[in-house]
Amino acid sequence: MRILGIESSCDETAAAVVEDGVTVLSSVVASQMSTHGKYGGVVPELASREHLRAIVPVVREALDLSGTKLEDLAAIAATVGPGLVGSLLVGLTYAKSLSFATGVPLIAVNHIEGHIHATVLEARRAGTPVEFPAVALVVSGGHTHLFELREGFEYRLLGRTRDDAAGEAFDKVAKLLGYSYPGGPVVDQLSPLGDAAAVRFTFAKMKGNALDFSFSGLKTAVLRWVESHDMQAEIAARRALLRENPSPTPEQWLAATPQRTLDLLASFQRAVIAELLTRAAAAAESIAARSLIVSGGVACNSGLRAAAKAAGLPYPVYFPSVGLSTDNAAMIAAAAFPKLARGDFASLDIAAQANLTLA
Numbered sequence: 156m157r158i159l160g161i162e163s164s165c166d167e168t169a170a171a172v173v174e175d176g177v178t179v180l181s182s183v184v185a186s187q188m189s190t191h192g193k194y195g196g197v198v199p200e201l202a203s204r205e206h207l208r209a210i211v212p213v214v215r216e217a218l219d220l221s222g223t224k225l226e227d228l229a230a231i232a233a234t235v236g237p238g239l240v241g242s243l244l245v246g247l248t249y250a251k252s253l254s255f256a257t258g259v260p261l262i263a264v265n266h267i268e269g270h271i272h273a274t275v276l277e278a279r280r281a282g283t284p285v286e287f288p289a290v291a292l293v294v295s296g297g298h299t300h301l302f303e304l305r306e307g308f309e310y311r312l313l314g315r316t317r318d319d320a321a322g323e324a325f326d327k328v329a330k331l332l333g334y335s336y337p338g339g340p341v342v343d344q345l346s347p348l349g350d351a352a353a354v355r356f357t358f359a360k361m362k363g364n365a366l367d368f369s370f371s372g373l374k375t376a377v378l379r380w381v382e383s384h385d386m387q388a389e390i391a392a393r394r395a396l397l398r399e400n401p402s403p404t405p406e407q408w409l410a411a412t413p414q415r416t417l418d419l420l421a422s423f424q425r426a427v428i429a430e431l432l433t434r435a436a437a438a439a440e441s442i443a444a445r446s447l448i449v450s451g452g453v454a455c456n457s458g459l460r461a462a463a464k465a466a467g468l469p470y471p472v473y474f475p476s477v478g479l480s481t482d483n484a485a486m487i488a489a490a491a492f493p494k495l496a497r498g499d500f501a502s503l504d505i506a507a508q509a510n511l512t513l514a
């Protein structure tokens with residue numbers, strides 16, 4: 156049973172065909188990075204325009220690469236939220252029109268559930284399926300959440316960020332220092348060259364739910380450090396590099412980064428990882444979890460992966476491959492598979508929901 160997945164919630168236009176919830180027959184992602192890079196973040200109006208340009212060819216390519224005709228599909232799944240409403244609308248409306256024209260049923264998928272399913276799908280494919288109950292840590296540019304995940308995909312919210320998402324913290328710190336958007340990959344590439352013990356950032360103590368996250372204090376601490384270390388010239392030099400070249404290579408960034416800035420980046424990244432892993436491990440302990448699954452763009456972070464391994468946690472920790480960590484449509488098709496089995500279809504008048512929650 157083949158499902159076409161369509162994802163357009165933020166700045167990637169993506170389509171994929173997945174068979175039986177596990178076999179990714181095609182996964183096409185048209186990234187808008189070169190459009191938004193120089194602005195230091197996603198510009199919603201530009202994102203919708205780019206989605207409109209890309210949606211038809213991206214879906215066509217996903218169908219062609221998988222050798223699938225529209226009428227062979229068991230369902231068409233699209234992200235219904237959360238995300239930028241003008242972006243969501245493009246993918247959802249196109250999915251509705253395909254469903255209307257072909258009679259293939261429509262399935263609406265929550266983007267956060269999609270991220271979780273990327274990891275679940277790969278664990279199944281590797282022959283080491285996730286054991287329940289699990290804790291799911293979803294860390295992306297828009298979300299930092301901890302969920303309890305039970306058999307049958309029932310979710311309970313255990314904790315969430317009170318301010319910025321983890322990916323947003325990477326993006327804002329990178330922007331502040333003159334690097335390109337998205338900031339996570341640049342910080343990840345440069346951090347191993349710095350001394351992570353050089354700058355001490357304090358771990359945020361949370362009043363109330365100790366499984367909630369906070370990143371705004373860390374961001375402010377980086378800003379204070381920058382202000383007190385006379386960094387304007389090097390930041391201006393990086394901004395100039397970015398004006399000449401919208402996507403500099405890691406080597407170019409390295410050449411424009413003095414050692415003390417490498418140390419700052421490494422220390423910042425270590426603090427983000429400590430925040431994520433400490434609370435995820437506490438969440439897992441609180442529900443006696445049998446596995447921890449990590450999803451979303453920040454799951455790409457090599458420091459986070461290494462730290463999770465080194466932590467020696469008493470249950471397996473699952474990460475998705477890099478291609479399925481950031482936004483893609485294979486995860487949307489995979490999340491739709493259990494809904495197809497349940498007959499959980501969407502009506503053609505379903506609306507995009509910018510603030511949709513999972514639990």
Ligand code: KG4
Nearest residue numbers: 295296297322337339343452453456481482
């Ligand atoms: O899941 P995603 O593609 O989109 C959202 O749903 O937000 O995540 C994008 C986020 C961005 O904030 C980006 O900086 C971050 O994921 N990211 C990373 C890495 N690769 C992407 N953060 C840290 N390290 C990385 N290697």
Ligand code: ZN
Nearest residue numbers: 270295481482
């Ligand atoms: Zn995402």
